[in-house]
Amino acid sequence: MLDANVKTQLKGYLANVTHPIEIIASTDDSDSSRELQSLLNDIVEQSDKISLRQSDDPTTRKPSFAINRVGADMGVAFAGLPMGHEFTSLVLALLQVGGHPPKADAELLEQIRNLPGEYNFETYISLTCQNCPDVVQALNLMSVVNPKIRHVMIDGSLFQDEVNARQIMAVPTVYLNGEVFGQGRMGLEEIVAKLDTGSSARAAAKLNEKTPFDVLVVGGGPAGAAAAIYAARKGIRTGVVAERFGGQVLDTMSIENFISVKETEGPKLAMALEQHVKEYDVDIMNLQRAAELVRGPEYVEVKLQSGAVLKSKSVILATGARWREMNVPGEQEYRTKGVAYCPHCDGPLFKGKRVAVIGGGNSGVEAAIDLAGIVAHVTLLEFDSKLRADAVLQSKLRSLPNVTIITEALSTEVLGDGNKVTGLTYTDRATNEGHKIDLEGIFVQIGLLPNTDWLKGSEVELSNRGEIIVGAHGNTSMEGVFAAGDATIVPFKQIIIAMGEGAKASLGAFDYLIRSSAPKA
CATH class of the missing domain: 3.50.50.60 (FAD/NAD(P)-binding domain)
Known part of the structure; x- marks a missing residue:
């Protein structure tokens, strides 16, 4: 699973582990479980302070694993394979559970220890999301510091049933005790401030x-x-x-x-x-x-x-x-419910679906190219009579079979069923005719x-x-x-x-x- 260079680096990091760690894995006979098992075996090989055992709990997500300090109760877990941007989250979790001190302000750590109540966090992520690791790492750290805090990272692409049931269309999405806590990038200070309601006044x-x-x-x-x-x-x-x-x-x-x-x-x-x-x-x-x-x-x-x-x-x-917004009816209502502004973060949640990209500059065309490799079909709408992106990007876009380009298009309304996006209307500026496109997602890329x-x-x-x-x-x-x-x-x-x-x-x-x-x- 891990190449020799990564294993060498990991071994060096894990030399900082001072307390024995137990990894508890929950797997089945799926390909993703076999990949996870391979990853965990590679990790265990790099340190004599880390052991691995299989969970017999039938209710635990599969594939997933928990990381615990032997003799303690720490609520750090990963549902899926924390690779890509989340590999750093995994390494930090191992170090912190293993006793390596976190790089956080002492006053903030004390504030976390003193939080009243119990907190069960679930964070839905995509492995291509650059905003997600900050949230995952912050909540993992909190789970190490305070035993009343539990956290599990969930790869939305592997647990599509949960994503669909909870109608998650943006990452990271964080649930606290079964209710939506927040969406988008959040750092440690921001999360703690949201929990500790008196911190803002102080x-x-x-x-x-x-x-x-x-x-x-x-x-x-x-x-x-x-x-x-x-x-x-x-x-x-x-x-x-x-x-x-x-x-x-x-x-x-x-x-x-x-x-x-x-x-x-x-x-x-x-x-x-x-x-x-x-x-x-x-x-x-x-x-x-x-x-x-x-x-x-x-x-x-x-x-x-x-x-x-x-x-x-x-x-x-x-x-x-x-990010500049379209400022059309429905945009705010369906923000994070199909209207998105970060194709790298949220694109994987639209796998196999139909989406639109608004904007024909470099950002819009790059977004359409990236999304075309994930979704069923991309419709790119540009207000001008021609695309404004670099020629090399336009050439690449036009070579893709599942992309439609519409110019002179004025977006007029985001349509939805009350829970999620179902389409978009636009006016053809050349003919003044109105049109409707059936969609599940809209990515807005029209500047700043x-x-x-x-x-x-x-x-x-x-x-x-x-x-x-x-x-x-x-x-x-x-x-x-x-x-x-x-x-x-x-x-x-x-x-x-x-x-x-x-x-x-x-x-x-x-x-x-x-x-x-x-x-x-």
Whole structure:
């Protein structure tokens, strides 16, 4: 199952196991069970501290396995083969159950230990989902720390009956004690905050006590990370307040145009960004959404949705962008019920079904190509009279037998039966005729919108597209406020450009601080 190189690496990791581990497997005579058995045998061979036994419980999912510390009761389990993006989740689970300390804040771990009640989590994933491992790893860690917490990762492609019964059409989908707890990427802090209802007020109180910053960066994507590093290297008091560190990069599957790095994945790059920022004396305030920006007599104030207020001599806005929506009837009603925005994450859930992709740019055409290898049929709808994707992508798309391309199509409504998507209507812009397509899924790939709604009405000038207008040094129309990245008017929304703009805005802010503090002549 595992090649020699992976086995060697795994053996090295498992040398950190200090407590004996027992793996309890539940298998049958299926091909997937045989694959799982092979995987578990390979794991056991790499450490004398790991043993394997078969479960005789007829109610347990098959194939699946639990990981337990001998003499303890830890609720970590995997239903399916945790390969692909989830192989790291498996390795971390083995290490943590085996006594290797988790890389988490001590205060947060204590908060997990003190959670009241019992929690039975189930997380439905796909092995191609780059958002799923964060959720799986967080809940596994919680299960190791608190014996009242149980968690099982479930590969939706192997347990289609459950997926269909629960009408799961987006991953990750997390159930808690039989009820939907959440969908989409969630980190450890976010999950704990959702369970510990008093944590938000406590966090806001702590934020209000912080002394003013020299530079406060709003946003934790590539632009924000670069800005924070450049500011911290100047030796000035630097803070980063972000809704989620990593930003839009976390939703990016493959990155092949980041100079000097031949290929990487969004979550890996986001982790590297955060680790780099943490090498410096930067105050990172995660899971906080900015709500208002106010210029005071001495400081710029950033008011957060939690009610906290942060003050700084200068502010760098790097709030990035989000997926653009169709804004048609039915889209919000059937979001995660057939309407999706991440083909890599949710595509496997539509195996053998009919789907549409909205958008004929590079993202849309790439999505259609990927989905064509999974689903029964893909219909790509483009508003313009021709596709806008690169020629090589268009050529590949047109070579696929199960793809239909419709141009000059204006999507008008998402149709459904109350539980899931059943179709889509569109208008042919050339003839003005209406059409209906029967579908089970719709993947929206029509570009990005800047995350600047919270700035409307402030002194920060925005373009007619809602982008922050910046000058040569990243300066905005508000004194002491700079901006960088996808939220600004700077063209070409690329990671490498955002990083450069973040560095430039930080240097601009530092220059502003020097000039504003200089004695008046």
